[in-house]
Amino acid sequence: MTDDERIDQFDRKILSLLQADGRLTNNDLSERVNLSPSQCSRRRQRLEEEGFIRGYRAVLDRDRLGFSLVNVISVTLATHNRDNARNFAELLSRLPEVQEAHALTGEMDYILKVVTPDLKSLSDFVNGVLLPHDSVQHVKTAIVLETLKETSALPL
Amino acid sequence: MTDDERIDQFDRKILSLLQADGRLTNNDLSERVNLSPSQCSRRRQRLEEEGFIRGYRAVLDRDRLGFSLVNVISVTLATHNRDNARNFAELLSRLPEVQEAHALTGEMDYILKVVTPDLKSLSDFVNGVLLPHDSVQHVKTAIVLETLKETSALPL
DNA sequence: ACTGAAACTTCTGACGT
């Protein structure tokens, strides 16, 4: 990490405010962090260029857009060699209903977070796409009854 | 659902583009959906007001900001009455390292996604905060070895 | 490094179709 890739308290505050509201203007930012708008603009540009800010996203309402089901699916791979893992990763990258995929320590190989409109499309996904794939040996599906919290904000 | 809360193909396209890039200008939007800028502005405003768009967020780089560990924690509650569930929910709302919390069907009561800077702070969180709480009976911690995919985008 | 002002881009609301 080179010296100019450090962040100070102003940067932290800017990041913190932007992850709460990605549309804050430089004017608004400047009032809250006590810097001039131009300085906020420059700092934000730096934070974007150096990769601290990966991007900006609109967060949509799942229910209102018809994705009523959230599912947590545990996956065990057929074999544990590198090729198989790559095949599985390639499969996931093509499946838009998979929002998250993490390789875990412990019994299960992978845990997926999947959104679907209803039980039929969940079943189609599990039995029609995931299970038939060569890389996959076993899956265990759990349905989310209630989401208490859901954010991508880091505790800065 | 009233009639004016429906969305058409233009709206879908706008939502889809904005969840990929929340900073798209109306000009850019208008070119990609083949509408005038003012029309995009109006539609976007409607989508925001009617709650299809819940907000805009900057997505930060976890690793660069020092949160190297992602953890998946399964929680079993001490008792399954409503008061206990409410106590647990209240606890979670005060813990910024918890990014997600879902109540599940199956053996486990809840699954949490938690980010921490290192193993010590993970241990502090599990043994110092989660386990001592009255509402909690048992937790099982798994560490994420690799994240293959992570998005909040809906498959519109 | 920061500020302030000027040049530029984007937004938005009134109006016409």
Next chain:
DNA sequence: ACGTCAGAAGTTTCAGT
């Protein structure tokens, strides 16, 4: 419901401290 246009707002660059 949509597009055009002009006034308002926001962004960014640059000279100055």
